[in-house]
Amino acid sequence: MLTYSLLAGLLFGLYFSLVGLGLNLVFGVMRIVNLAHGDFLMLGAYCAFWLYTLFGVDPVFAIPVAFVLFGLVGLPLYYLLVPRLLAARDPEMLSIILFFGLSQVIEALATIAFGTSEQSIPGGDLGRALREGWGRLTGHEIESGPVEIFGQSFPSAWIISGVASLIAVALVYLYLYRTRTGYLTRAVMSRRDEALATGIDVNRVSAIAFGIGIALAAVGGVFAPFMLGSITPAMGVDSTVVSFAVIVMGSLGNPLGTVLGGLVYGVSYMLVQSYLSSWANLLPYLLLIAILLVRPSGLLGKRVRLA
Amino acid sequence: MPRYAKHILFIVAPLVAAFAILPFAYNNQLLLFNFVLFLTLAQGVNVIYGFTGYLPFGYVGFFGAGAYGFSLLILHLHAPPLAAMGGAAVAALAIALLLTPLLRLSGAYFSIANLAAALALMQFISNPNLEAITRGPYGVSMTGVFNPRLAYTMALIVMAGAMLVAVWLRNSRFGLALQAVREDPVSAAQAGVDVPRARAYAWLISAVIAGLAGGVFAWYVTVFYPENVFSSDYSIFAVVFALFGGVSTILGPIVGVLILYGVYNFIGFSTPQYFQLIYGALIMALVLFLPQGLISLVKRRGIDVP
Numbered sequence: 001m002l003t004y005s006l007l008a009g010l011l012f013g014l015y016f017s018l019v020g021l022g023l024n025l026v027f028g029v030m031r032i033v034n035l036a037h038g039d040f041l042m043l044g045a046y047c048a049f050w051l052y053t054l055f056g057v058d059p060v061f062a063i064p065v066a067f068v069l070f071g072l073v074g075l076p077l078y079y080l081l082v083p084r085l086l087a088a089r090d091p092e093m094l095s096i097i098l099f100f101g102l103s104q105v106i107e108a109l110a111t112i113a114f115g116t117s118e119q120s121i122p123g124g125d126l127g128r129a130l131r132e133g134w135g136r137l138t139g140h141e142i143e144s145g146p147v148e149i150f151g152q153s154f155p156s157a158w159i160i161s162g163v164a165s166l167i168a169v170a171l172v173y174l175y176l177y178r179t180r181t182g183y184l185t186r187a188v189m190s191r192r193d194e195a196l197a198t199g200i201d202v203n204r205v206s207a208i209a210f211g212i213g214i215a216l217a218a219v220g221g222v223f224a225p226f227m228l229g230s231i232t233p234a235m236g237v238d239s240t241v242v243s244f245a246v247i248v249m250g251s252l253g254n255p256l257g258t259v260l261g262g263l264v265y266g267v268s269y270m271l272v273q274s275y276l277s278s279w280a281n282l283l284p285y286l287l288l289i290a291i292l293l294v295r296p297s298g299l300l301g302k303r304v305r306l307a
Numbered sequence: 308m309p310r311y312a313k314h315i316l317f318i319v320a321p322l323v324a325a326f327a328i329l330p331f332a333y334n335n336q337l338l339l340f341n342f343v344l345f346l347t348l349a350q351g352v353n354v355i356y357g358f359t360g361y362l363p364f365g366y367v368g369f370f371g372a373g374a375y376g377f378s379l380l381i382l383h384l385h386a387p388p389l390a391a392m393g394g395a396a397v398a399a400l401a402i403a404l405l406l407t408p409l410l411r412l413s414g415a416y417f418s419i420a421n422l423a424a425a426l427a428l429m430q431f432i433s434n435p436n437l438e439a440i441t442r443g444p445y446g447v448s449m450t451g452v453f454n455p456r457l458a459y460t461m462a463l464i465v466m467a468g469a470m471l472v473a474v475w476l477r478n479s480r481f482g483l484a485l486q487a488v489r490e491d492p493v494s495a496a497q498a499g500v501d502v503p504r505a506r507a508y509a510w511l512i513s514a515v516i517a518g519l520a521g522g523v524f525a526w527y528v529t530v531f532y533p534e535n536v537f538s539s540d541y542s543i544f545a546v547v548f549a550l551f552g553g554v555s556t557i558l559g560p561i562v563g564v565l566i567l568y569g570v571y572n573f574i575g576f577s578t579p580q581y582f583q584l585i586y587g588a589l590i591m592a593l594v595l596f597l598p599q600g601l602i603s604l605v606k607r608r609g610i611d612v613p
Binding site: 027081084089101102105279 | 412414419420426543546547584587594
């Protein structure tokens with residue numbers, strides 16, 4: 001039971017890091033709170049669901065589709081909302097309200113378009129195309145059943161989601177630390193006004209970060225049917241709160257911090273789920289408050305955010 | 308006539324009088340009650356957000372605490388409703404004291420931690436293990452104290468109290484100190500304002516307002532579930548109403564509630580998705596084009612708004 005909880009916690013932790021990553025990026029770069037983060041995750045989940053239902057597309061292939069599609073949605077959305085918002089007197093607070101409005105709009109449109117009934121994708125179909133391709137290439141068919149690790153069996157969908165999340169986090173890390181735009185992004189993160197003064201096109205850098213942030217939420221959504229259960233238009237709020245818990249536990253602007261936050265969250269979630277299940281729902285909130293009060297800068301944080 | 312007397316005479320008194328008379332002319336009592344409730348909550352948000360800059364995204368936590376503080380006294384001690392209102396205030400005050408350390412956090416961290424605290428409180432109260440005490444997720448029923456007319460009167464008194472607090476903050480040294488802290492805590496501290504204490508007082512006052520509103524809500528409906536009194540709609544509506552009118556004024560939250568909640572009821576509940584869509588778009592437009600609220604349209608012309 002303990003091994004199971006720890007391992008499942010690690011898998012979920014990796015997934016939760018992916019869920020929080022985009023929010024972390026947006027908050028780190030623009031100092032605004034994207035309260036609609038969970039709603040983009042929900043849209044990503046529906047993107048995977050419809051590709052699967054209408055065309056039988058393996059959700060694994062929905063990942064690049066969702067990333068590109070929502071990245072392209074994020075760019076114009078940035079120019080539409082954020083520069084105006086940042087010009088206001090208290091952008092951080094106002095952003096909460098603005099993006100709450102956006103989250104309401106998205107949820108309403110999704111409800112009108114998709115209805116309120118719960119949808120899901122069979123877990124075994126995640127990565128089916130990959131398995132069949134592998135089988136055709138090598139002649140060895142991989143079974144879609146549960147995977148055994150350390151004598152515990154886990155649904156293959158959990159493993160795939162965990163590994164894909166790890167890859168996504170690694171790619172964001174490479175982007176931030178190994179590319180020129182990423183370098184500029186980190187400059188804007190540490191000081192927006194000085195970055196502007198050095199001649200960095202802050203708006204362009206921020207717009208890209210915003211697009212990536214939303215695209216990452218949508219990619220997280222692709223795995224939502226397997227990790228979070230069935231999907232509904234109203235699932236956004238919970239996902240947003242989880243994302244917050246994760247990124248606050250880690251620290252801002254640091255993808256490694258988000259991974260640590262995600263792992264802590266995932267493992268403690270699974271432990272409480274196994275041993276104290278009736279109190280499991282209380283955990284994310286208490287963990288969030290406790291960490292905020294004890295280490296306001298997050299587990300890996302350097303920056304102080306005391307009033 | 309001093310300014311505060313003018314504010315009481317021309318803003319608070321007519322408002323209270325109007326809502327005291329309206330039940331005789333208009334028969335949708337619940338709607339009027341909700342108006343009074345939101346006027347109270349919006350003014351409570353104004354106290355903490357407008358005067359200190361802390362956005363209480365989990366404001367509903369105090370509302371729910373008040374509702375349960377009221378109900379537990381009724382259910383377990385069979386207290387008379389008036390005494391139970393005291394329980395509502397004490398419950399909210401206790402939660403606010405417990406959460407005072409959150410004021411150390413700044414900006415969005417405070418808002419998120421506050422939201423988390425409200426959600427944690429709901430999960431705690433609605434836990435089935437506490438069924439013997441809080442009735443858990445099965446909700447509270449205390450039909451014995453059902454008395455909408457008295458509860459409505461109580462709601463009016465609470466609203467008047469919240470309005471008077473706003474008048475006091477608008478016209479007192481303490482209110483000015485709070486606004487100084489909001490604008491620049493360091494300069495305010497240098498000018499002799501005890502910053503943490505000023506913030507904490509505003510926080511506790513605003514919590515008690517919400518707690519009393521919660522207690523009066525519990526009294527009015529007498530049957531409710533944890534999801535009803537911890538619905539994040541209360542926090543969000545109160546914040547949006549206050550912001551729409553314009554915070555750190557007395558009049559702003561009142562105008563905000565009367566117009567926006569009026570529109571809300573005018574659009575109606577028949578098609579919730581379309582309503583949600585319009586409402587969301589309205590909130591976005593508000594933040595983008597009128598971040599200082601309706602009041603700022605008047606203020607821009609150099610007119611001082613109470």
